[in-house]
Amino acid sequence: EADIYQTPRYLVIGTGKKITLECSQTMGHDKMYWYQQDPGMELHLIHYSYGVNSTEKGDLSSESTVSRIRTEHFPLTLESARPSHTSQYLCASSPIGTATYEQYFGPGTRLTVT
């Protein structure tokens, strides 16, 4: 069973607020990812990290930022939330040095910006 956690699970917030979505994993995985999933749509990679102090933007442009100060923690921040940020955000992790590229997903955070 994958041990990757996301909080909060649901968040409703007003426009202009700063928010941080938390993601933690206890598997010691080096690689971590954030995906954005709009209703009825595919997931898009918005951020990834190879390890501590490594962060990169993904395929889909996002106004969010991420940090990776500890291996197990990969938070995502929106400085000023807007209704266009309403979406589901999924965090995932994967070990380095395997040939399977399997990713383990958290339960997701469903964000609504009013």
Next chain:
Amino acid sequence: AQSVTQLGSHVSVSEGALVLLRCNYSSSVPPYLFWYVQYPNQGLQLLLKYTTGATLVKGINGFEAEFKKSETSFHLTKPAAHMSDAAEYFCAVVGGGADGLTFGKGTHLIIQP
């Protein structure tokens, strides 16, 4: 760049009938392919994966998929659908940064009693 196409945003089958969910991919390198399932308000759970070797791969919950290079396909099947199979199914290929996944749009599987 890698891409994934899932034919049919919704598939409806009767309980006990064959399940067939279609996935075609585009990849400039030998693909690593995955099927994930997503139940309502949950994250993604890995059903099965193809990396190398045997082209018919078996996964959890009775699902299997066959990698066909000549057809660039990786269709998901299950001989007999169960009500608990109702969910969203995503096909994915490795291809993003840090080996991130490129996903298809998903197929919503509906099981009729």
